[in-house]
């Protein structure tokens with residue numbers, strides 16, 4: 001077995017051999033590449049720890065062709081490893097590591113022609129996305145923002161038959177390539193933290209196609225709620241020590257994981273339920289509970305924690321002041337979610353997850369795209385509470401702390417000089433929410 005060694009992301013020299021399918025086969029632990037039946041847009045930390053992990057654990061030989069989002073870097077790290085990577089499940093006391101084999105190929109995002117061919121292939125049955133909330137280019141009303149220059153450029157590109165650049169533009173091109181090939185409808189599963197994302201993406205695809213003068217396309221937009229706290233960290237040295245392989249695409253995640261889905265898969269799907277996925281008739285309670293309690297709770301801890309000098313979620317949640325702010329927001333958010341969603345147990349489980357001291361979930365990683373996230377994760381609580389005549393004190397405090405943290409230069413996406421203006425725009429939206 002070759003032992004070339006290399007320099008890990010952290011800059012330290014590692015002597016373990018590079019992970020690859022040939023190396024695994026030579027070591028007597030083969031993990032052959034499964035045939036591609038899924039196209040993924042926006043491979044990052046979460047896709048590897050979640051959808052790729054579920055697909056691997058489904059055990060029915062479905063392979064993923066994973067395209068990067070804005071940067072090609074991950075394709076360069078996964079490519080030499082034939083798509084293989086290690087998932088480190090970081091519990092409060094110990095790690096559990098495993099090599100995941102479901103990514104059959106990793107591509108750069110700009111390999112658009114390849115993506116279109118794969119979308120048009122009859123074997124392809126599912127397209128998944130994790131491109132962040134901002135990657136959809138939706139406006140405050142949830143519709144495609146056609147005034148966004150990137151969207152306007154894609155409309156022009158699609159009209160001219162040139163390759164589009166946004167993920168929604170590429171999805172439109174992929175679905176049209178499939179329709180032209182007569183390969184039949186497939187399922188689209190958008191796995192970002194946005195409410196009603198399946199319907200919004202369906203409408204955005206229709207709007208973009210129509211603006212570009214293309215006929216409507218058929219696809220099943222599957223609604224989903226995804227959950228697994230996956231911070232941006234890798235640990236090449238620990239992975240090499242645990243597995244014996246040098247891995248430049250390892251991902252660290254928590255042991256907990258949840259995937260709830262609702263919708264049709266007209267061309268089939270992996271048996272994700274074998275890995276614990278849940279298929280339901282109504283996604284709304286799952287989606288609301290997760291977005292308001294977990295993601296809303298993260299925002300509360302991020303702003304409050306940054307103001308109190310903390311760096312990670314685990315530090316912030318152990319600070320009694322931040323914890324009190326969290327509980328106060330959660331009391332209101334739980335009322336907004338409504339009865340029947342077992343918010344009491346969910347909150348208790350969340351506290352344990354947030355307290356995991358070995359997960360370094362940085363507050364600064366959470367405090368990005370903040371205006372969009374506040375609209376989705378905090379304003380609905382203010383609207384629901386004020387509609388009942390209550391003061392929404394816990395949810396309002398999240399917005400006030402966001403403004404204070406932004407004015408102090410602690411929230412990277414809001415320049416201090418704009419903090420006041422951004423805040424009043426948010427309160428305007430809050431009023432609209434409360435009226436609707």
Ligand SMILES: NC(=O)c1ccc[n+]([C@@H]2O[C@H](COP(=O)([O-])OP(=O)(O)OC[C@H]3O[C@@H](n4cnc5c(N)ncnc54)[C@H](O)[C@@H]3O)[C@@H](O)[C@H]2O)c1
Pocket residue numbers: 041042043044045046047068069070071130131132133134135136167191192193194226227228229230231
């Ligand atoms: N990390 C988590 O714990 C977690 C959990 C649940 C859901 N999610 C969802 O997954 C998303 C990605 O999380 P991640 O941890 O993989 O982040 P990441 O930074 O590792 O990966 C993000 C991916 O999206 C692409 N991207 C970012 N902005 C884009 C844009 N404007 N246009 C096109 N592509 C773009 C990136 O290039 C990258 O491929 C989150 O924003 C969230 O919606 C994450």
Ligand SMILES: O=P(O)(O)OC[C@@H](O)[C@@H](O)[C@H](O)[C@H](O)CO
Pocket residue numbers: 133193226227228229230294295298299365366
């Ligand atoms: O990923 P974002 O930026 O939408 O939100 C930040 C975190 O709240 C989020 O990543 C959670 O950790 C995740 O949603 C847990 O499943």
